[in-house]
Amino acid sequence: MPSSWLLIENGTVVDGAGSPASASTSVLVEGNRIVRVGPEATADAVPRGEPLTRIDATGKTVMPGLIDAHCHMTYGESRTEEEIDLYTSPELRTLKAAFHAQKVLRAGVTGISQPGGSYFIGVGLREAIKDRIVQGPRMTSAGRYISTSNSLTDWYPDSVGVPEGSIGILANTVDGMKDEVRRQVKNGVDLIKLADSPYGDYQAFTDDEMKIVADLAHQLGKKVTIHARGSAEVDAAVRAGIDWIMHGNVMSDETIERLARSGRPLVPTLLLLANVADYGARVGAPAPLRDGMKRMLDKTGDSLHRAHEAGVRMVLGTDTGFSVAPYGEWHARELELLMDYAGLSALEAIQAGTQHGALMLGLDGEIGVIAPGMIADIIVVDGDPVKDIRVLQDKRRIETVIQDGRVVVFDEAALARHWPHERGQAYSVTDLTYDLVHGGSGAPGNGDLPELDASDARDLVADLQHREASARTD
Numbered sequence: 001m002p003s004s005w006l007l008i009e010n011g012t013v014v015d016g017a018g019s020p021a022s023a024s025t026s027v028l029v030e031g032n033r034i035v036r037v038g039p040e041a042t043a044d045a046v047p048r049g050e051p052l053t054r055i056d057a058t059g060k061t062v063m064p065g066l067i068d069a070h071c072h073m074t075y076g077e078s079r080t081e082e083e084i085d086l087y088t089s090p091e092l093r094t095l096k097a098a099f100h101a102q103k104v105l106r107a108g109v110t111g112i113s114q115p116g117g118s119y120f121i122g123v124g125l126r127e128a129i130k131d132r133i134v135q136g137p138r139m140t141s142a143g144r145y146i147s148t149s150n151s152l153t154d155w156y157p158d159s160v161g162v163p164e165g166s167i168g169i170l171a172n173t174v175d176g177m178k179d180e181v182r183r184q185v186k187n188g189v190d191l192i193k194l195a196d197s198p199y200g201d202y203q204a205f206t207d208d209e210m211k212i213v214a215d216l217a218h219q220l221g222k223k224v225t226i227h228a229r230g231s232a233e234v235d236a237a238v239r240a241g242i243d244w245i246m247h248g249n250v251m252s253d254e255t256i257e258r259l260a261r262s263g264r265p266l267v268p269t270l271l272l273l274a275n276v277a278d279y280g281a282r283v284g285a286p287a288p289l290r291d292g293m294k295r296m297l298d299k300t301g302d303s304l305h306r307a308h309e310a311g312v313r314m315v316l317g318t319d320t321g322f323s324v325a326p327y328g329e330w331h332a333r334e335l336e337l338l339m340d341y342a343g344l345s346a347l348e349a350i351q352a353g354t355q356h357g358a359l360m361l362g363l364d365g366e367i368g369v370i371a372p373g374m375i376a377d378i379i380v381v382d383g384d385p386v387k388d389i390r391v392l393q394d395k396r397r398i399e400t401v402i403q404d405g406r407v408v409v410f411d412e413a414a415l416a417r418h419w420p421h422e423r424g425q426a427y428s429v430t431d432l433t434y435d436l437v438h439g440g441s442g443a444p445g446n447g448d449l450p451e452l453d454a455s456d457a458r459d460l461v462a463d464l465q466h467r468e469a470s471a472r473t474d
């Protein structure tokens with residue numbers, strides 16, 4: 001059977017492995033693999049009569065597609081944890097995830113890993129993408145986060161418990177944890193996600209529990225990762241043999257040393273924090289949340305600079321899936337944040353967003369680099385990301401997305417769609433007291449009330465109405 005060929009001609013190649021950019025370089029793809037890069041990559045190498053697609057990349061950058069190792073496809077751009085866990089049916093959540101996957105791919109993200117989500121939607125979506133039922137990035141997925149009563153995801157009072165639709169599953173005993181690992185592996189996950197304490201101030205798992213989960217996952221041929229924001233959890237995760245670590249916001253020098261020595265990658269996932277801190281005010285994020293994220297970000301910057309100097313390998317992850325980090329919007333901003341908050345160079349940041357993510361896709365050494373033998377997930381960018389990393393954030397500059405050696409064709413008009421949020425229970429973003437309206441005891445008087453108009457979407461209720469109205473006029 002004849003191969004199909006793709007020749008990307010005369011671009012500036014940024015290989016994703018950290019090498020300096022290489023100007024006027026062509027890339028030849030046969031089937032789904034890169035076969036030649038450089039002077040040998042010409043149409044002469046293609047057997048006569050076999051189909052060849054040519055892309056002129058003169059003045060453009062040719063680089064591997066981005067890999068986002070922390071992308072939650074089941075969250076559906078939720079504004080609240082309740083919306084994530086309670087208000088969307090599994091059926092609608094699955095369909096939304098399938099739609100959103102296209103947006104992620106359109107942004108030049110050709111690979112994602114979902115470290116936790118509700119039901120086994122991630123597994124189904126992964127298979128549908130692989131079988132080309134759905135257009136989206138290649139994907140690996142965890143199931144529900146394994147949580148204790150002291151972890152992230154056990155948000156609600158015990159009278160409610162952790163609902164069936166939750167992104168987490170409660171397991172307070174070693175037996176419960178092992179049962180859940182076995183059940184998730186049976187249902188097709190690629191990795192197990194552990195949920196440690198929300199803000200990193202204590203360990204939610206004992207060392208033994210963590211090690212038993214990691215050992216069982218490995219015995220069954222799967223990977224394991226963890227939400228770990230503090231030094232103690234990162235340390236415990238390294239001791240337990242967790243494959244890669246999410247966050248690592250506050251780490252001592254000793255922890256960083258041990259992490260670096262272990263060779264285990266860190267996925268800092270700065271984007272969610274930075275989006276809330278920098279832009280949250282524009283979409284009604286409460287001030288205490290914005291301030292908290294800003295403080296966390298500053299501490300993280302200190303830890304990450306030290307970690308980078310110590311040689312810890314960093315990977316692009318964004319926590320995309322919340323209303324403040326919608327699908328296909330901000331993935332590449334993480335690269336800019338890794339430069340600002342960890343001190344990476346542009347080439348190192350690109351490597352964090354390409355080569356280093358291959359492990360999370362289960363394709364280490366096979367993807368994320370422009371070199372002969374590698375899988376051909378490639379983007380052609382109008383701009384020079386080595387000079388200005390921010391060009392990758394503007395989707396209009398992601399001119400061509402190539403997945404498995406094929407140029408992806410998008411339905412751009414369909415991708416522009418948003419729809420109303422699921423119902424929420426918010427009445428306002430603050431208390432409507434007498435003094436707030438009429439003044440007194442230092443509260444702002446009537447004239448000082450903030451302008452809350454629907455088009456600004458500053459307030460949660462107005463935001464909901466605004467989005468419903470704009471969805472109707474689509």
Ligand SMILES: [Zn+2]
Pocket residue numbers: 070072115319
């Ligand atoms: Zn996450």
